[in-house]
Structure formats: structure tokens, C-alpha cells
Amino acid sequence: MxxxxxxxxxxxxxxxxxxxxxxxxxxxxxxxxxxxxxxxxxxxxxxxxxxxxxxxxxxxxxxxxxxxxxxxxxxxxxxxxxxxxNSKPLFTSGIEQLNSVTDMIRQAGMKPGTIFLRSSKQEAVEEDIRHFSCPQEEEIVVIERVRTANGEPVVYCIDKVPAHILPETFSHEEESIFHILNEEAHRKITYAVAEIEPIGYHEKISPILECEPETALLVLKQMHYDELDEPVLFSVNYFKADKFRFHVLRKRL
Amino acid sequence: MxxxxxxxxxxxxxxxxxxxxxxxxxxxxxxxxxxxxxxxxxxxxxxxxxxxxxxxxxxxxxxxxxxxxxxxxxxxxxxxxxxxxNSKPLFTSGIEQLNSVTDMIRQAGMKPGTIFLRSSKQEAVEEDIRHFSCPQEEEIVVIERVRTANGEPVVYCIDKVPAHILPETFSHEEESIFHILNEEAHRKITYAVAEIEPIGYHEKISPILECEPETALLVLKQMHYDELDEPVLFSVNYFKADKFRFHVLRKRL
DNA sequence: TTTTCCTAAGACATCAGACATCTGATATCA
DNA sequence: TGATATCAGATGTCTGATGTCTTAGGAAAA
The missing domain is CATH 1.10.10.10 (Winged helix-like DNA-binding domain superfamily/Winged helix DNA-binding domain)
Known part of the structure; x- marks a missing residue:
């Protein structure tokens, strides 16, 4: 049928x-x-x-x-x-956020953890070229991880970094990508632009996060920039919607 | 039925x-x-x-x-x-935003305007007492306005300020509440905490914003604080969802 | 001719009842 | 004991009908 x-x-x-x-x-x-x-x-x-x-x-x-x-x-x-x-939205406005996933979990009084799923070096696809404004031959390091709170999986993360940014000695098992970029690549991430999108069941990710088939996911697609406003890291985070709630802290300029 | x-x-x-x-x-x-x-x-x-x-x-x-x-x-x-x-979410995270409604409209290359609907002084209701931690006898100034872009209504605003904060000479037709609080009441708003919530048709507000009955609204409920972390302004903004889209600019601390 | 009013067609809103499929618990048999 | 069969109850889907709203167009009135 x-x-x-x-x-x-x-x-x-x-x-x-x-x-x-x-x-x-x-x-x-x-x-x-x-x-x-x-x-x-x-x-x-x-x-x-x-x-x-x-x-x-x-x-x-x-x-x-x-x-x-x-x-x-x-x-x-x-x-x-x-x-x-319906017609598409017209206006756009920026919203600012603070902490990292690890901090969010820690602030909730729980113990953050990380499970490494896979990491690999791939040739840039069309999306990557658009994000990083890089040549087609550029190689991209892709890392897939699951973040846990007190052992329970709560966030699924995909991180993409152009290979030339990372040092030769780069270890895929390193805990913090931010830390590597800052200490070893001397690329300090200062801000990121993120788009928010809710999705329902995801065939691949929902089981990994041990979601009920009905639990929704909140997706944050983020482009991270360094002090020179150069894109250095693109990440997609899938949050279990029943575990996370976002509110907004707005600041006057 | x-x-x-x-x-x-x-x-x-x-x-x-x-x-x-x-x-x-x-x-x-x-x-x-x-x-x-x-x-x-x-x-x-x-x-x-x-x-x-x-x-x-x-x-x-x-x-x-x-x-x-x-x-x-x-x-x-x-x-x-x-x-x-469903159970309530467990974790919470702050998200930061920048500009005012006026700025958002201006940045979209359109001319912002304001329509005053009503302003009055009311006794604090339970919700106000909770927000401002004020005594029950406290009087609250309530202002209702519609913001326009090139003459078209796009945002409906309700602002609440404890009466004792405002100066005696307070004029309800003043353009910017932020300006009044800063210049006349010497209360500089430094940040705000907002909750985001989408709603469908609103019997009262949708017609005011000249919405199709089917057009959704995005609600931002915000508590504004001054330099001393004291709550000075509570506002509820209804954005026409087909006119506004929000993304997130995240900053490292 | 122009305006007003009425009506009927077409579209979404709701209803009533039936059958299909999935899940969990109990009962049954090897 | 453990695997399997069965069953009750819940959500998923289908069918066909009626109710209500909107609009277009024609009839009637000015």
C-alpha cells in the first residue's frame, strides 16, 4: 500500500x-x-x-x-x-549562545563522557567546499562521536575539519577538538553560527542515542570561526529533545 | 458538541x-x-x-x-x-542574542515603525510577583505596541515595568522603553533571559498583525536585567513566523 | 446597467464504525 | 525451565457519510 x-x-x-x-x-x-x-x-x-x-x-x-x-x-x-x-520566511536575526556540550552536561550536575564511533579522512564534498570555501582536492577529517551524561548517550556529534589545519601528529582519539585546534593548530575558535532544526526519528542516529522511536531530536548545525574569521570547524549536533531545553540569554551591545 | x-x-x-x-x-x-x-x-x-x-x-x-x-x-x-x-526536559543551556526588534527590521533594509495600542497601570498579578520578586501591592506599567516594517505589522509587543522604577514624568508614548530606562531611570539593561515558544493562531494578536488565520507566531518571553542583576523589564514579543527566521551566533567565553 | 441577494458547487472539518497491526502478558507445551 | 502460541488491548489505517465554510455566478431588485 x-x-x-x-x-x-x-x-x-x-x-x-x-x-x-x-x-x-x-x-x-x-x-x-x-x-x-x-x-x-x-x-x-x-x-x-x-x-x-x-x-x-x-x-x-x-x-x-x-x-x-x-x-x-x-x-x-x-x-x-x-x-x-506556504512562502519562505523573509527576515533573519542572530541569536547568541555560550557553553559547550560538555559544559551543559557538567552544569546539570552529571558526568560527561565521550564514545568514539569513527573518524576518517575524506575528499571534500560539495557541501564542504561551500562551507569552507576550499578547493575540491582538499581533504576533510570527519569525526563521529556520542556524548554521554552519567553514561547515558544524549548527544550525537559529527565534526568536520579541513586536513591542512590539523597537525601531522593529530590523534583521532583526542578528547576535545577545540583543545587540539587551540593548542596544536593555534586556531582559537572565537564564535560560531548555528542553525536550529528539530527532526523526528532518525533511522541511524535515534538507535545510537537509545531513543524511543518517538523521541524527537534537536539539530544544531554550526560553522565555527577563528580570530581571523576563517572557518575551521563544521559540526552537526543531534540533541535528545527530551533531555535538553534551550533558552536565550540576550546581551546588549 | x-x-x-x-x-x-x-x-x-x-x-x-x-x-x-x-x-x-x-x-x-x-x-x-x-x-x-x-x-x-x-x-x-x-x-x-x-x-x-x-x-x-x-x-x-x-x-x-x-x-x-x-x-x-x-x-x-x-x-x-x-x-x-512526556517528561519535562532535564538539561538547560543559555543562548545569547544581540539586536533589538528595531535593529532586526532595519538590518533587513526596511523602515521600522511603532503603533501604540494601549498603556496602563495595573496591580501586580501572580505572574508579575514571580517575575519581579515584588510585593503584591506593587503597581505595574503595561504597554502594548505593534512594530511595523515598511508600514506592515510584523511584531506584537507587551512590556511590563514596575511603576516605582519609572520616573514621575514618564510618557507612555515614548518611542523606546530601553531609552527611558537608561536615560531617565538610570537603569541600564545589560542582558535578558528569553524563552522561545511557537504558537499557532492567537485570537487577539493574529488579527492585529494582519495574519492569515493559519500563520504561526513565534513568542519570545524575556526578562531584562540591569547591571545589578535586578529585573527591570518583562516583555513578550509575538513575531510573525513567516517573516522572521532565527539562527544562532555562539561565542566562546 | 448596476447592485444586491441567493444558491449551489467544491473544499476542509468532523463523525461513526470497521479492520489491520503491533505490543505485552498469560498460558501452554516440550 | 524455556520457547512458543494465543489473546486482549492499544494505536494505525481505511471507508463512506454528513456538517460547515467560502466563493463564484446567476437571479432579482434598483
Whole structure:
């Protein structure tokens, strides 16, 4: 039944079939369609009746998916009129944050720990080139770790550093990347720009963090800069949403 | 039908009846019940069948409400098991921000403006006493304004200041509260702690901001402190979510 | 001709009941 | 004792119908 949502049912016995709940697949499918321009900005979607028929699902299930998309501001629904693709936000504003993940855990009175999963040297992909403004041949060191609080995994971290920044003697098992960059590479990180994004279940990361399948994750994608405003570290952190809450400390300039 | 959700149907002809969609009322009702401890932390809710019967609504409508509550991390649902009240987050971390609303609008290349709605002096309510740690007899000055960008309303602001802080000559039409506090009351605001919260339609505020009924609002509730770490200003800002996007600038200490 | 009002079509909102699938506990058998 | 079978209960999904809102267009009035 869920094959209508894409990717082809013929592959079901070869690649892992999509076990996630149907309404989640519908959400992804609709987001994808909007992303790909199947439905353009401010454009009207087919009626619920037609759309459900197209996707091969019931209207009730489709409506649960549409509710979420409405909640996430992806679409706008108007009673008696129709459902429309929402336009993108216009303004932007900076928000400032302080401490490191380790500090956050420590401040909560718990013992921080680290589990190393993998580290490797890869050629820069398109995303890396954009982030670091580096040549295509540049090699990027990628480190994947899990942070723990009193032994319980709470944050999943991916860190990327251009290889030329790191010293030859670089040890992948070193505890603090900030420390290495500061002491050995003499690159002191002074600030970072982060984007905040909540996600639901993540096929790979949720099990690693021992999440209930329903526990949401908060993603912080951050570009770190040194004193010369040069990008030195890109990191993606997945926080267990039921363990972390963020508030804002605003400062006058 | 919606009378089962509380507040009493007998009043329908006297007070404005709740025209909002049923699933929204259900969300509020369930949040309220959780808040009031009707359903305690980690406790199992009644089955969807029973709960729908209790509330006098269909299971489909209840499920749309539960979906949102699940999305908002208020509840956790487990297929074949049940629905549970989610536990509150454990850790907390500060996030720092910079500019004022006026600056944000100006930085977007638009002309900021202000519309005064109302200002009054009220006796402190329980919430104010908690925020300002002031005596019950304390009077609080409340100011309501709308901020505009190129004439279009984009932010709704409520500001509260204990009366004794303001000078006798205080003019309610003064443009900048920060300016008054700094120049006339000699209370320089150095930082603020803010909580971030998204909401959907707000019966009173959405129309003022000329929102489509479906446009979400981002709420920043902020307590402002002076150099002596004394609370001087509490403000609530409602941003039109389709006009503003926040990212984070993090700084090393 | 222009304006006002009414109506019907189409879209989302809600309902009622049924079946499917998953989970956990109990009972059963080797 | 331990693995397996079964069952009750809960959420997931489907079906088809009715209720309510919005809008367009036509009929009636000015």
C-alpha cells in the first residue's frame, strides 16, 4: 500500500522497506514534492479527496500528515477553500549562545563522557567546499562521536575539519577538538553560527542515542570561526529533545 | 458538541463561543489537563477510544490533536501500547542574542515603525510577583505596541515595568522603553533571559498583525536585567513566523 | 446597467464504525 | 525451565457519510 509513495515497491525485498508509519512517509513525500517544485510556492494543492486518491491512502491518514505540515508552517489550509504551499520566511536575526556540550552536561550536575564511533579522512564534498570555501582536492577529517551524561548517550556529534589545519601528529582519539585546534593548530575558535532544526526519528542516529522511536531530536548545525574569521570547524549536533531545553540569554551591545 | 471540552455551553449566547476548530480546542484542553495534573508525568492516557468518548468527539479528530501534541513533544505514542505524558526536559543551556526588534527590521533594509495600542497601570498579578520578586501591592506599567516594517505589522509587543522604577514624568508614548530606562531611570539593561515558544493562531494578536488565520507566531518571553542583576523589564514579543527566521551566533567565553 | 441577494458547487472539518497491526502478558507445551 | 502460541488491548489505517465554510455566478431588485 505504501508503494504509491515512491521509491518503487519492486525493491522491497532488496533494500530495507519503509517500516515507518504511513503518515510520516506522506509528510516526506509531500515535502519532497514541494522541494522539487511539483507544487510551487503559494500554489494550491489538489483537494484532500483527490490527493488521497493520488497517493493511494485514506483521507484520514492524509489529514494527519497535512496537520503536521501545517504545524510546521509548510502549508496553509483554509476551510472551504483549499490547501496551499506556504512562502519562505523573509527576515533573519542572530541569536547568541555560550557553553559547550560538555559544559551543559557538567552544569546539570552529571558526568560527561565521550564514545568514539569513527573518524576518517575524506575528499571534500560539495557541501564542504561551500562551507569552507576550499578547493575540491582538499581533504576533510570527519569525526563521529556520542556524548554521554552519567553514561547515558544524549548527544550525537559529527565534526568536520579541513586536513591542512590539523597537525601531522593529530590523534583521532583526542578528547576535545577545540583543545587540539587551540593548542596544536593555534586556531582559537572565537564564535560560531548555528542553525536550529528539530527532526523526528532518525533511522541511524535515534538507535545510537537509545531513543524511543518517538523521541524527537534537536539539530544544531554550526560553522565555527577563528580570530581571523576563517572557518575551521563544521559540526552537526543531534540533541535528545527530551533531555535538553534551550533558552536565550540576550546581551546588549 | 464542543461544549464537552469545558467552559460550559450555557454561556454560549453571552460570552463569545469558541469558533476555533475543534482539534485546537482539544489540544488546549489536553494541555490544560496535563498542566493541572489530571494526567501526571509519564502516566498513561485513556485509550483513544475512551478518551474520544469522554471528550464527546470522534477518534479521528482526537487523533489529529494527539498528532500535534506528539509533534510538540507533549505526549509519546506507542503503537499497540498507549499514549503517555512526556517528561519535562532535564538539561538547560543559555543562548545569547544581540539586536533589538528595531535593529532586526532595519538590518533587513526596511523602515521600522511603532503603533501604540494601549498603556496602563495595573496591580501586580501572580505572574508579575514571580517575575519581579515584588510585593503584591506593587503597581505595574503595561504597554502594548505593534512594530511595523515598511508600514506592515510584523511584531506584537507587551512590556511590563514596575511603576516605582519609572520616573514621575514618564510618557507612555515614548518611542523606546530601553531609552527611558537608561536615560531617565538610570537603569541600564545589560542582558535578558528569553524563552522561545511557537504558537499557532492567537485570537487577539493574529488579527492585529494582519495574519492569515493559519500563520504561526513565534513568542519570545524575556526578562531584562540591569547591571545589578535586578529585573527591570518583562516583555513578550509575538513575531510573525513567516517573516522572521532565527539562527544562532555562539561565542566562546 | 448596476447592485444586491441567493444558491449551489467544491473544499476542509468532523463523525461513526470497521479492520489491520503491533505490543505485552498469560498460558501452554516440550 | 524455556520457547512458543494465543489473546486482549492499544494505536494505525481505511471507508463512506454528513456538517460547515467560502466563493463564484446567476437571479432579482434598483
Amino acid at each position: 505504501s508503494d504509491v509513495l515512491g521509491k518503487g515497491w519492486r525493491m522491497q525485498m532488496f533494500i530495507k522497506s519503509d517500516n515507518r508509519h504511513l503518515y510520516l512517509q506522506v509528510i516526506d513525500r509531500l515535502k519532497q514534492d514541494i522541494e522539487e517544485g511539483v507544487y510551487k510556492e503559494k500554489e494550491k494543492l489538489p483537494s484532500e479527496f483527490d490527493l488521497a486518491k493520488q497517493l493511494g491512502i485514506s483521507r484520514a491518514t492524509l489529514r494527519e500528515a497535512l496537520r503536521i505540515l501545517e504545524e510546521e508552517n509548510v502549508i496553509i489550509r483554509r476551510h472551504g477553500v483549499g490547501t496551499f504551499v | 464542543s461544549d464537552v471540552l469545558g467552559k460550559g455551553w450555557r454561556m454560549q449566547m453571552f460570552i463569545k463561543s469558541d469558533n476555533r476548530h475543534l482539534y485546537l480546542q482539544v489540544i488546549d484542553r489536553l494541555k490544560q489537563d496535563i498542566e493541572e495534573g489530571v494526567y501526571k508525568e509519564k502516566e498513561k492516557l485513556p485509550s483513544e477510544f475512551d478518551l474520544a468518548k469522554q471528550l464527546g468527539i470522534s477518534r479521528a479528530t482526537l487523533r489529529e490533536a494527539l498528532r500535534i501534541l506528539e509533534e510538540e513533544n507533549v505526549i509519546i505514542r506507542r503503537h499497540g501500547v498507549g499514549t503517555f505524558v
